[in-house]
Amino acid sequence: MVGNDAGDGFVNKTPAGADQVVYPVSVGDGGTGATSVADARANLGIDAAADAAVDARALTHGRHSLSIPAAAWRPQPTDGCSVEIIGETATHKVTTSTRAFDAATPQHAQFAFRAPKSSDETATLSGTIVWQEAAGATAHDVVWQMEAQAQGDGDAVDGAWGAPVTGTDTGSAGTRRFVSFSGLVPGGGWAEGDMLVLRLSRKAADAADTLDVDALLFEVQLDLDLNAGNDA
Numbered sequence: 001m002v003g004n005d006a007g008d009g010f011v012n013k014t015p016a017g018a019d020q021v022v023y024p025v026s027v028g029d030g031g032t033g034a035t036s037v038a039d040a041r042a043n044l045g046i047d048a049a050a051d052a053a054v055d056a057r058a059l060t061h062g063r064h065s066l067s068i069p070a071a072a073w074r075p076q077p078t079d080g081c082s083v084e085i086i087g088e089t090a091t092h093k094v095t096t097s098t099r100a101f102d103a104a105t106p107q108h109a110q111f112a113f114r115a116p117k118s119s120d121e122t123a124t125l126s127g128t129i130v131w132q133e134a135a136g137a138t139a140h141d142v143v144w145q146m147e148a149q150a151q152g153d154g155d156a157v158d159g160a161w162g163a164p165v166t167g168t169d170t171g172s173a174g175t176r177r178f179v180s181f182s183g184l185v186p187g188g189g190w191a192e193g194d195m196l197v198l199r200l201s202r203k204a205a206d207a208a209d210t211l212d213v214d215a216l217l218f219e220v221q222l223d224l225d226l227n228a229g230n231d232a
Contacts, residue, residue, distance in 0.1 A: 061226055061227060061228075061229075062225060062226065063223050063224070063225050064223070064224060064225075064226055065127075065221050065222065065223050066113075066221070066222045066223075066224070067219055067220075067221050067222075068111050068198075068219060068220045068221070068222060069097060069218070069219045070084060070097050070098050070099045070217045070218055070219060071084050071097050072111055073099055073109035073110065073111050073200065073217065073220075074109060074110050074111065075099065075107075075108075075109050076107075076108040076109060076110055076199070079105065079106060079107055079108055080107060080108060080109065081099045081100060081101045081102075081107045081108065081109045081202075081217070082099050082100040082101075082214075083099070084097055084098070084099060085097070085098050085099065085100060085216070096132075096216075096218070097218075098132070098216035098217055098218055099216070099217045100134065100214040100215070100216055100217075101201075101202035101204070101214060101215045101216075101217065102202070102204060102214060103204055103211055103212050103213055103214060103215075104204055105204055105205075106201055106202060106203055106204050106205055107201065107202055107204070108199055108200065108201045109199070109200050109201075109217070110197060110198060110199050110200075111197075111198045111200075111220075112195055112196065112197040112198070113195070113196060114193070114194075114195050114196075115150075115190075115193070115194055115195070115196045115224070116226065116231050117192050117193050117228070117231040117232075118226045118227065118228040118229070118230060118231050119192075119224055119225065119226060119227075120224075120225040120226060120227040121190045121191060121192060121194075123224065123225040123227075124182065124183050124184055124185055125148060125184040125185075125186070125222060125223065125224055126180065126181060126182035126183070126184065126223045127146070127180070127181055127182075127184075127220055127221050127222040127223050128178050128179065128180050128181075128220070128221040128223075129144050129146075129167060129169075129178070129179050129180075129181065129200070129217070129220050130176060130177070130178055130217075130218040130219045130220070130221070131144070131169070131171070131176075131177050131179070131215055131216060131217050131218060132171065132174075132175065132176055132177060132215075132216045132218065133171030133172070133173070133177075133211055133213060133214075133215060133216070134213040134214040134215070134216055135173065135213065136213050137171065137173070137211055137212055137213045138212055139210035139211060139212050140170050140171045140172060140210070140211055141168060141169070141170050141171075141208060141209060141210045141211055142168070142169055142170075142171060142202065142209055142211045142215045143166055143167075143168050143202070143203040143206045143208050143209040144166065144167050144168075144169070144179060144181070144200065144201070144202060144203070144215075145164045145165070145166045145200070145201040145202075145203050146164065146165055146166075146167075146181050146184055146198065146199070146200055146201075146220075147161040147162060147163075147164045147165075147184075147187075147198070147199045147201075148161065148162050148184050148185070148186040148187065148196060148197065148198050148199070149161050149162060149186050149187040149188050149196075149197050150186040150187070150188045150189060150190035150191065150194040150195070150196055150197075151188060151194060151195045151197065152191050152193065152194040152195070155188060155194075159187060159188045160187045160188065161187045161199060162184070162185045162186050162187035162188075163185060163187075164201075165181045165182065165183050165184050166181065166203065167179040167180055167181040168208055168209075171211060171215070176218065198220075198222070200217070200220060202215050
């Protein structure tokens, strides 16, 4: 229930029955002639145009994520990972979609997409690889590697990869694992509107990769920065 109190506030009855006094905020002129929100902003020294520009872009600037599921990654024709594997858990019948990366031979998969024009091409890429170890492992460390290249109008399709970045993680039976990578720079000089090609590999020959069964990829979450409000 709402009523007026002696201090010109509003009395709000809370669910517990206690009074809460809520004082309204008015745009009123305060002796300065302000009759609108715009006038109030001006009286407070706020640059309305700049403030509006910040408000318009607040939800679009910064880091955004793109989920790339296992099914979207293409096995590389040379030394590629497995085709998509549709699985099911034993007890609760949870369906899974994965791609398997071998324990003995380095294998690769690729994904390409047109980067938004609003992307910040000066920022590095980062992300998270989501995976699971196959059954029967006696050692559990895996080394994942990510590379990237950028291709624009007139660029060679057979371009060089940028410097690889890696992430090492330890699996355990039946669990979903997350491992991060960062500092990824696309080779070829990333420009606005370019196609980005990503290559994910398991470094099975690396001494730090001790997992003696397949590493099963669930998805990659790719993080990139936006520095414009739209793609105009």
